Amino acid sequence: MLYEIATLSIRFGTAAQAVAGIADYVKAPDALGRLLGCWTTDIGDLNQILVLRGFDGAASLIAERERALGTTNPFGCGAAITALTFDSYAPFPFLPPVEPGKYGSVYEIRTYRLKHGGVPPTIAAWAAAMPARGRLSPLTLAMYALDGPPRFTHIWPYASLDARAAIRSDAVAQGIWPPKGGPDWLTGEMRSVIGLPTAISPLS
Template identity: 75%
Template sequence: MLYEIATLTVKLGTAAKAVAGIGEYVGAAEAKGTLLGCWASEIGDLNQLLVLRCFADDKEWRTERERALRTTNPFNAGEAISQMSFDTYAPFPFLPPVAPGKYGSVYEIRTYRLKHGGVPPTIAAWEAAVPERGKLSPLSIAMYALDGPPRFTHIWPFASLDARAAVRADSVARGVWPPKGGPDWLTGDMRSIVALPTSISPLA
């Protein structure tokens, strides 16, 4: 299974129309893959829509990527989109597939750059730590990039920003997070976006 995050920077005031177009685009008869999440950025880079989809295999993913690259109206929101980028990921193998549902009113999407060779030890560290960390709040997905610089992205839902702060403080106080040994493989380049589920998001 492959995951993809499409990051769509949209013109001011066009987000609602763009979201409607995205819903139509990913639900079209010719569309491949499954929509899992669609969020609007709230903290971080603004005027962005982040679209998370999964694909059964490389053929399905490539067919859908070509569909986006060969049209003047990607995501049925071409007039609204000023910039568009794609990131392709493989899931950490110990995690179950993303399960749509209602988990929180805010989502944090974090990306960390890795040192060379950092993928296997990072997966091992997370596999050891996630069961205890997950008791405090759920993890939607953690996945490592298949293109671009070595990095991984993880997505967490929270009931609120206050709940996020409380859970993060509690996890550190209990010693269950960050994963033991995990930070050793980070370069220090870390990015985070707090985003809100849109009306079409299966992760809400």
């Protein structure tokens, strides 16, 4: 399984139009992949929609990428889009595939830049730490980038921003988080976005 996050920067006031277009685009007869998440940004870079899709392998991901690149109306909302980026990922291998469901009203999508060679030790650190961390709150997905600079992205659902703050503080206080040895491989360049599930998001 491979994953893609498409980041659509949109004109102010066009979110509803864009989400309707995305819904049709991902269900088109020639569409590949499975829609897993669709969020509007609420904290972080605003006027963005993040679209998470899963693919059976590289061939279907590339074919779907080419479909988007070959049209003036990507995601069915080209008129609303001011910028469009794609990130391709492989999941941390110890994690199960993402399953749609109701997990939280807010999602945090965090990306960390890694030092060279940081992918294997980061996966190992997370594999050791997640059993305890996962008992505090679920992890939707952790995955490392297959293109661009070395980095990984993790997605967490929370009932609220207050719940997020409490759980993260609890994990640190218990010594559960961050994963032991994991920060050693970070460059310090980090980015976090809070996304709100849209009406079409299978993850909600």
